[in-house]
Amino acid sequence: MKKAFIVYEKTDALKNMAFIEQLIEAGKNYDLELQLALTNNFSVSELVAHCQNAQFVFYRARNCDYVTSLEQANIPVVNSSHVNALANNKYMTLQFARTLGIPTVPLFTEPEQYEYPLVFKTVDGHGGAEVVLCQDNADLCVCQKQYEDRLTLVQPYIESNATDVRVWVLGNQVIGAVKRQGKEDFRSNLTLGGSIERYELNHLQLDHVHAMQNAIKSDYIGMDFLLLEDGTWLLNEIEDPVGARSFYDLYEEHLPDLLMKYLVGRYAYESFIF
Numbered sequence: 001m002k003k004a005f006i007v008y009e010k011t012d013a014l015k016n017m018a019f020i021e022q023l024i025e026a027g028k029n030y031d032l033e034l035q036l037a038l039t040n041n042f043s044v045s046e047l048v049a050h051c052q053n054a055q056f057v058f059y060r061a062r063n064c065d066y067v068t069s070l071e072q073a074n075i076p077v078v079n080s081s082h083v084n085a086l087a088n089n090k091y092m093t094l095q096f097a098r099t100l101g102i103p104t105v106p107l108f109t110e111p112e113q114y115e116y117p118l119v120f121k122t123v124d125g126h127g128g129a130e131v132v133l134c135q136d137n138a139d140l141c142v143c144q145k146q147y148e149d150r151l152t153l154v155q156p157y158i159e160s161n162a163t164d165v166r167v168w169v170l171g172n173q174v175i176g177a178v179k180r181q182g183k184e185d186f187r188s189n190l191t192l193g194g195s196i197e198r199y200e201l202n203h204l205q206l207d208h209v210h211a212m213q214n215a216i217k218s219d220y221i222g223m224d225f226l227l228l229e230d231g232t233w234l235l236n237e238i239e240d241p242v243g244a245r246s247f248y249d250l251y252e253e254h255l256p257d258l259l260m261k262y263l264v265g266r267y268a269y270e271s272f273i274f
Contacts, residue, residue: 002268003033005051006058007066010040012241016060019244019256023058026256030264034058044069051075056267058259060241062088062124076267078219079240086216087240090123091153097235100215102208104235105226108154114140117157122150126239133157158234160226165199165233167223168247169213170262175253177201178246179227196246205233212238219266220259 006023013020013036020036027034032055039061042050048069051057056076059067067081079087086092094104108114120143122130130147134140144152162182168175179199201209209223212235222242225233244255 001031001033002055003035003053004055004058004263004268005035005037007037007039007047007061009061010038012060013038022254022256023260026254026260027264029257030260030269032260032264032268034260039063039066048073048075056263058263059084062126062241064088078263078267079221080217080219083216083218083221083240087221087238088124088126089151090121090125090237091151092123093238094235096215097212100211102211102235103233105155105158108156114154115156119155119157120144120152121155122147122152124151127243158226158228160228162194163227164236165201165205165225165227166239166242166246167201167209167225168220168242168244169209169218169223170220170258171266172210172213174201174206174209175258176247176251178250180246196249198250208233208235219263 004027006020008016008020024034024036037047037050039047044065047066051070052073052075054075056078057070058078059070062084064081064085067077067084070077071081086096091107094107097104108118116137117133117135118140120132120134120140125131132139132143134143140154163179165177165179167177177199178196180194180196182194205225212223213221216238218240220242222239224236224239226236227233247255
C-alpha cells in the first residue's frame with residue numbers, strides 16, 4: 001500500500017476531523033494509506049523528513065514555507081506553492097486575475113479614492129473573518145489600528161444583496177457551484193449564517209473559471225465571485241484550502257471519494273483517472 005499525508009494546523013484539523021476521516025477511508029479504496037500530520041508538531045524541515053517517500057502531500061494549511069520546502073524535496077504537494085501563495089493573498093489574486101481579463105472586485109490604491117461605505121480586509125484572512133464594512137473614516141481608523149502589523153487592502157462596497165458564488169474546481173473540472181446569500185450581514189459565508197442553493201454557471205462564467213484554472217494549474221481549489229443584481233459577477237478571492245460544507249449539503253457526490261480518485265490518479269496510480 002502506498003502512502004500519502006494530509007497536513008493541517010491543529011485547530012483546523014479538529015474542526016474538520018469528520019472530513020479527514022472520510023478522506024482516509026476513501027484512500028483505502030485506492031490502496032492508499034493517508035496519514036494525518038499536524039504542522040504544530042513539525043518544523044518545516046521535520047515535516048519534509050516525515051513525508052519522505054510519500055506519493056503526495058495534501059496540504060490544508062496556509063504557511064507556504066512548508067509547501068516550498070516539500071516541493072524542493074521533490075514531494076508533490078496539493079496545491080502547489082504558487083497556488084498556496086496566490087490564494088492566501090487577496091491583493092495578488094485580484095491583480096493576477098486582471099491580467100487574464102477576469103472581472104474582479106476593484107481596489108482602492110490611494111486614500112484620496114476612498115468613498116464610504118467601503119470594505120477593509122486583511123490580505124490573508126479567510127472564511128469571512130477580518131473583513132469589515134466601514135461606514136466612515138472613524139471605522140476605517142479603528143481597523144487600520146487593529147491590523148497595523150498586517151497587510152491589508154481597501155475596496156469599494158459593491159451592492160450584491162450579500163450574494164456570492166463559490167465554485168469548486170478539481171483538476172480541470174468544475175465539480176460544483178453554490179450561490180450563498182448573507183443574512184443580516186454583508187458577508188455571504190455559510191458559517192456566518194448565510195443561505196445556500198445550487199448554482200448553474202453560464203458559458204461566460206465557465207470561461208472565467210477555466211481561464212483562472214488554466215493559469216494557476218491547481219489540483220483542488222475554490223473560487224468566490226460576488227454575484228451582482230444584473231447577473232454579472234466579479235472575482236473576490238480564491239480559497240486554498242477551500243471549505244466544502246455547502247458541497248456536502250447540496251450535492252450527492254461523495255467529495256472525499258472524488259478527491260482521492262483524482263489525487264491517486266494523478267500522483268500514485270495511473271490506472272485511476274478522474
